Structures are given as structure tokens and as C-alpha cells.
Amino acid sequence: MENGAPTAKPVIVAIDGPSGTGKSSTSKAVAAQLGLSYLDTGAQYRAITWWMVSNGIDLEDPTAIAAVAGKPEIVSGTDPAAPAITVDGVDVAGPIRTQEVTSKVSAVSAVPEVRSRITELQRSLASGAERGIVVEGRDIGTTVLPDADLKIFLTASAEARAARRSGELKGADVQATREALIKRDAADSSRKTSPLAKADDAVEVDTTELTLAQVIECVVTLVEEKRAGK
Numbered sequence: 115m116e117n118g119a120p121t122a123k124p125v126i127v128a129i130d131g132p133s134g135t136g137k138s139s140t141s142k143a144v145a146a147q148l149g150l151s152y153l154d155t156g157a158q159y160r161a162i163t164w165w166m167v168s169n170g171i172d173l174e175d176p177t178a179i180a181a182v183a184g185k186p187e188i189v190s191g192t193d194p195a196a197p198a199i200t201v202d203g204v205d206v207a208g209p210i211r212t213q214e215v216t217s218k219v220s221a222v223s224a225v226p227e228v229r230s231r232i233t234e235l236q237r238s239l240a241s242g243a244e245r246g247i248v249v250e251g252r253d254i255g256t257t258v259l260p261d262a263d264l265k266i267f268l269t270a271s272a273e274a275r276a277a278r279r280s281g282e283l284k285g286a287d288v289q290a291t292r293e294a295l296i297k298r299d300a301a302d303s304s305r306k307t308s309p310l311a312k313a314d315d316a317v318e319v320d321t322t323e324l325t326l327a328q329v330i331e332c333v334v335t336l337v338e339e340k341r342a343g344k
């Protein structure tokens with residue numbers, strides 16, 4: 115605090131939506147631009163899934179998943195310029211993005227014991243962010259941080275999302291990517307515990323026809339308006 119000026123109240127921003135709508139790229143850029151922390155909650159669910167796969171846990175059996183949900187120590191960095199994630203001290207930023215983890219993460223993240231463990235980590239990171247934080251995921255506005263200052267729900271057509279994702283996975287078939295995306299969204303939206311859903315008080319932004327720069331600008335403006343009390 116300089117010259118006795120009051121420190122700005124930390125701002126909590128929740129960004130939810132299905133896969134490929136732009137949550138990670140938007141959240142990282144908004145956090146960097148506004149000097150806030152950043153948390154990728156999907157990376158945490160991927161990390162616990164990676165640990166389960168590496169330890170041979172039967173992922174068809176929710177009881178087996180629940181029994182070991184408390185075992186791995188997951189540590190997330192919150193610097194938007196260098197998002198980091200470790201499991202029991204091992205850097206898993208690369209391994210959590212494999213096709214195998216992607217195809218299994220919905221089954222693991224549907225287990226209530228996994229969700230309560232990860233939700234606790236998320237709340238602790240959010241409350242410790244001095245200047246505020248942008249947290250992206252599926253249930254942030256509805257369940258993890260229902261009192262967030264601003265909630266955004268990003269959407270985009272399945273075609274746009276599949277094209278974006280297959281662009282990332284160099285050479286991936288757009289049709290196959292589209293089907294895998296739709297299947298994962300359906301699983302994430304239909305699970306019993308904190309499914310992917312738009313909070314009643316979230317602002318919905320359809321990014322189908324917007325560039326990433328336009329989405330970032332839109333969210334930055336919404337945060338600034340909130341901070342100004344508009």
C-alpha cells in the first residue's frame with residue numbers, strides 16, 4: 115500500500131463452459147493483463163486422472179477411485195505466464211494432455227470424493243490470491259466459488275470447437291475430434307455431482323464468431339466494470 119491508499123479488494127472471476135470454447139486462453143490472458151492469479155481446474159482433474167492411470171487404478175470402478183482420491187498431492191501454480199502443475203513433486207504439465215488422460219478424465223472427475231478433494235484445493239488457492247484470481251472450469255460459478263464477483267459462461271458451436279481443438283492436435287481428424295468433444299461434454303453435463311452448467315447469474319458469451327482477442331477484450335471490460343461498481 116502506497117501513500118495510505120486503500121488496497122483494491124481482490125476480484126474473483128469464474129469462467130466456465132464446455133471444451134474448446136476458449137476458457138484457458140481467455141482466462142490466462144485476462145489474468146496476465148489485469149495482474150491477477152490464474153487457476154486451470156481442468157489441469158487438476160487431469161492430474162489426478164494421470165496419477166490413477168499411472169498407478170493402475172480400475173477407472174471403471176468408482177469405489178476404487180474414491181478409495182485413493184486423497185492419496186496424490188496435487189500442487190498448482192497460479193502464475194498466468196507459467197501455469198505449472200505437479201503430482202507428488204513430478205511435473206505433469208505434458209503428460210496430463212495425452213489422449214489417454216483426456217478420454218478418462220470425465221470418469222474420474224465424476225466421483226464425488228475426487229470433486230470434494232479438488233474443490234477444497236481450488237477454494238484455498240482462490241482465497242489466498244492477494245490481488246484476485248481468474249478460475250476456469252466447469253462448476254466454478256455454480257459450486258466452487260458461488261460468490262465470485264463475476265461469472266462468465268463461454269459457449270461456441272461444436273464445429274468451431276472441434277476445428278480449434280484439431281488445429282491444436284496437429285493433423286487430428288475434425289470429425290473424430292468433434293465426436294470425442296461432444297461425448298466428453300455430455301458426460302460432464304450429466305454427472306450427478308456439480309455438472310458442467312451455467313450459473314443463473316453468469317454472463318453468457320458465444321465465442322463462435324469472435325476472435326480470441328475480442329473475447330479477451332470483452333471479459334477484461336466486464337471485470338473493469340465490476341471493479342468500478344457498474
Ligand SMILES: Nc1ncnc2c1ncn2[C@@H]1O[C@H](COP(=O)(O)OP(=O)(O)O)[C@@H](O)[C@H]1O
Pocket residue numbers: 131132133134135136137138139140278279282321324325326327329
Ligand atoms: N475465439 C477464438 N477463436 C479462435 N480460436 C480460439 C478462440 N478461443 C480459443 N481459441 C483457440 O482454440 C483452442 C482451444 O482453446 P482453449 O482456451 O484451450 O479452450 P478451453 O479451455 O475452453 O478448452 C486454442 O488453440 C485457442 O487458441
Ligand SMILES: Nc1ccn([C@H]2C[C@H](O)[C@@H](COP(=O)(O)OP(=O)(O)O)O2)c(=O)n1
Pocket residue numbers: 132133134138155156157159160219220223224250251252253254298302
Ligand atoms: N471444474 C472442472 C474442470 C474440469 N473438469 C473435468 C471435465 C473435463 O472434461 C476435464 C478436463 O478439463 P479441461 O478444462 O482440461 O478440458 P479441455 O480439454 O480444455 O476442454 O476435467 C471438471 O469436472 N470440473
